[in-house]
Amino acid sequence: MENYETLVLFVTNALFVTLLGWYLITNLQWYDYKLSRVILNHHKPQWHLMYFFIPFIAYYTTGHFFVIFFYFAILPAIFVWHKKLDKKLVLTWRVKRFLVLVISLVIFQNVLCTLKDACGTYGVFMPLALAYIGSFMIEKFLFTIYMKEAKKKLREMKDLQIIAITGSYGKTSIKNFVAQILSKKYNVYATPRSVNTLAGITGDINNSLPKDTEIYVCEAGARESGDISDITWFVEPQTVVVGKVGEAHIEYFKSLKNIIATKLEIMQSPRLEKAYIHTSVTDEPHEKVTFFGDEILNSNATLDGIDFELKIDDEVIKFHTDILGEFQTMNIAVAVKIAKQFGMSNNEIIQAVAKLEPVEHRLQVIKAGGKIILDDGYNGNIDGMLEGIRLCSLHEGRKVIVTPGLVESSDELNLKLIDSINKVFDIVIVTGSLNAELFDKNLKVKTKIMLADKSVLTDVLGKQTSSGDIILFANDAPNFI
Numbered sequence: 001m002e003n004y005e006t007l008v009l010f011v012t013n014a015l016f017v018t019l020l021g022w023y024l025i026t027n028l029q030w031y032d033y034k035l036s037r038v039i040l041n042h043h044k045p046q047w048h049l050m051y052f053f054i055p056f057i058a059y060y061t062t063g064h065f066f067v068i069f070f071y072f073a074i075l076p077a078i079f080v081w082h083k084k085l086d087k088k089l090v091l092t093w094r095v096k097r098f099l100v101l102v103i104s105l106v107i108f109q110n111v112l113c114t115l116k117d118a119c120g121t122y123g124v125f126m127p128l129a130l131a132y133i134g135s136f137m138i139e140k141f142l143f144t145i146y147m148k149e150a151k152k153k154l155r156e157m158k159d160l161q162i163i164a165i166t167g168s169y170g171k172t173s174i175k176n177f178v179a180q181i182l183s184k185k186y187n188v189y190a191t192p193r194s195v196n197t198l199a200g201i202t203g204d205i206n207n208s209l210p211k212d213t214e215i216y217v218c219e220a221g222a223r224e225s226g227d228i229s230d231i232t233w234f235v236e237p238q239t240v241v242v243g244k245v246g247e248a249h250i251e252y253f254k255s256l257k258n259i260i261a262t263k264l265e266i267m268q269s270p271r272l273e274k275a276y277i278h279t280s281v282t283d284e285p286h287e288k289v290t291f292f293g294d295e296i297l298n299s300n301a302t303l304d305g306i307d308f309e310l311k312i313d314d315e316v317i318k319f320h321t322d323i324l325g326e327f328q329t330m331n332i333a334v335a336v337k338i339a340k341q342f343g344m345s346n347n348e349i350i351q352a353v354a355k356l357e358p359v360e361h362r363l364q365v366i367k368a369g370g371k372i373i374l375d376d377g378y379n380g381n382i383d384g385m386l387e388g389i390r391l392c393s394l395h396e397g398r399k400v401i402v403t404p405g406l407v408e409s410s411d412e413l414n415l416k417l418i419d420s421i422n423k424v425f426d427i428v429i430v431t432g433s434l435n436a437e438l439f440d441k442n443l444k445v446k447t448k449i450m451l452a453d454k455s456v457l458t459d460v461l462g463k464q465t466s467s468g469d470i471i472l473f474a475n476d477a478p479n480f481i
Helices: 002-030 037-039 046-061 065-086 091-118 125-156 171-180 198-207 226-236 256-268 328-341 344-352 383-394 411-425 436-443 452-466
Strands: 163-168 188-190 213-217 239-242 274-278 289-292 295-302 306-311 315-321 365-369 370-375 399-403 427-431 447-451 470-474
Touching: 002 037, 002 046, 002 091, 002 125, 037 226, 046 065, 091 125, 091 295, 125 198, 125 226, 163 171, 163 256, 163 365, 163 447, 171 188, 171 213, 171 239, 171 295, 171 344, 226 256, 226 399, 239 256, 239 328, 274 328, 289 328, 295 344, 295 383, 306 328, 315 328, 315 344, 315 411, 328 344, 370 383, 383 399, 383 411, 399 411, 411 436, 427 436, 427 452, 436 447, 447 452
Parallel strands: 163 213, 163 239, 188 213, 239 274, 274 289, 370 470, 399 427, 399 470, 427 447
Antiparallel strands: 295 306, 306 315, 365 370
């Protein structure tokens, strides 16, 4: 009987520690593996209480009853929590190494305690702490090797031109527009999707950058001071872009001044030849800087695309693009300037702009069942969302918006967003809890639906919408936000 109880406690402890490790690494993956962000900047800190601290305390206070509590309460609760996540843990090699370390350490601890009969209760904190520290050291060591390999690869590509792009808004669009236009004349490679961290860029260079690439277009993102500097000194771009800057991620930077200072770290490139900076960032002249944002003329943006003119070098050039959103003209404008820098003719650029493909989930038009869907799920800035709302106002039928509001922004900007929504939409579906209270209090529309759980969104849209409606998905924050 005693051996059976020991086995049950052994297995239960191993499963419990592994479960806590799974919860920990899931949250670390969401927040770029920064423990400080998981603890201090988590959007749902109550999850830590429910799925980590209460179970942790219960383990040391409930004695033998913990076995019942674990199998009938903790295990089912975390299973349901994981099942409802729309951004589940991705089993990368880093995650696998961490989980193997957790499991190995807890089994080693439990075997040692069992053989020596020295543990009244198997430990929980120690294997988790050692796994985190061990994982951190392993990843730092491996990352140093990966960085050296990536740096060596870049140095071997002697004629490679590197364009690095940062900003609060539109950097992914600028990256894609620059890559699409330049690819009409050069062999161009751009970082995929929203890969914009030092780790992501390093992995992308090692695994995906073709050695015959002539121009590498790299997106640089930041959550704290120094992030852009690290990327800049690593890739050493000859051409840099700082797009429009605003209060995105204000909770990390604390002030717009800090955001601007961080974005301008891109100017530190030791090989800098040319910089393009949006007028919202600074007006301080610099011999290598060309400002953009004020050269757009006669813009007409509709649900069919944009017709506009650009004044470049005292010459006015007319363009048409099927890309939606008037704000995209400034992103196209800097891409045009870069194309001119690389020797493309006006005619080549005009044709390339006309054939630009939309960035996925950024004012992407989808038609289904007689409905027009504007998928702007990856756009989380106020300017982009307001333009999506304006485009919807041009539609003659009913108008529906699905949004969590602005994330990592201020109440002031969310209230500005709500005011625009009130003027245009018939149905508003608010997803998530982050801005739910603010929206619920200030929305003044015919139909207002608050959804804490996005899993029922498809059913709600099926019941609430019909042929002839336009549906705007404005921002699509994962449900951990």
